[in-house]
Amino acid sequence: xxxxxxxxxxxxxAIDYGTKRVGIATSDDGGTMAFPLRVIPNSKKLVxxxxxxxxxxxxxxxxxxxxxxxxxxxxxxxxDIIPFAEALKKKTGLPVLFMTEVFSSQEAxxxxxxxxxxxxxxxxxxxxxxxxxxxxxxxxxxxxxxL
Numbered sequence: 001x002x003x004x005x006x007x008x009x010x011x012x013x014a015i016d017y018g019t020k021r022v023g024i025a026t027s028d029d030g031g032t033m034a035f036p037l038r039v040i041p042n043s044k045k046l047v048x049x050x051x052x053x054x055x056x057x058x059x060x061x062x063x064x065x066x067x068x069x070x071x072x073x074x075x076x077x078x079x080d081i082i083p084f085a086e087a088l089k090k091k092t093g094l095p096v097l098f099m100t101e102v103f104s105s106q107e108a109x110x111x112x113x114x115x116x117x118x119x120x121x122x123x124x125x126x127x128x129x130x131x132x133x134x135x136x137x138x139x140x141x142x143x144x145x146x147l
Contacts, residue, residue: 011026011027011058012027012059012060013027013127014026014064014099014124014126015050015064016119016122017064017080021039021041022040023123026057027131031134033131034124036124037057038120046084047084050092051088063097063127063130064085064098064126065099068100097130099130
């Protein structure tokens with residue numbers, strides 16, 4: 001297991017997991033604002049790719065969207081997301097938190113005006129939602145599920 005050192009500040013990385021593409025967003029150093037970073041292919045080296053991004057960006061915590069439908073039922077994609085998140089936690093040594101999200105990709109398309117390639121924007125929406133909740137509650141752990 002590789003362990004990434006925690007920075008003196010808290011910078012976050014969010015993942016919008018998809019079967020073909022994965023959107024990545026990061027926060028500012030203070031953990032108050034989210035920014036789309038990039039979209040990467042969902043390949044066999046996804047865990048390694050994200051681990052490298054975490055190292056380069058000096059990430060302290062990873063946030064993932066907990067994919068649910070409008071009835072608040074887990075989407076089938078969660079069967080892939082859970083083992084991926086566990087592998088990522090093991091490889092990076094970083095905490096992986098889940099933030100409930102519904103239709104973040106559709107909202108990203110509405111905000112950006114694009115119908116495709118908005119995975120990083122969807123990740124930024126999930127991350128900003130997490131950061132807003134964390135900053136309102138005065139803690140960077142607003143009660144979401146932790147792996």
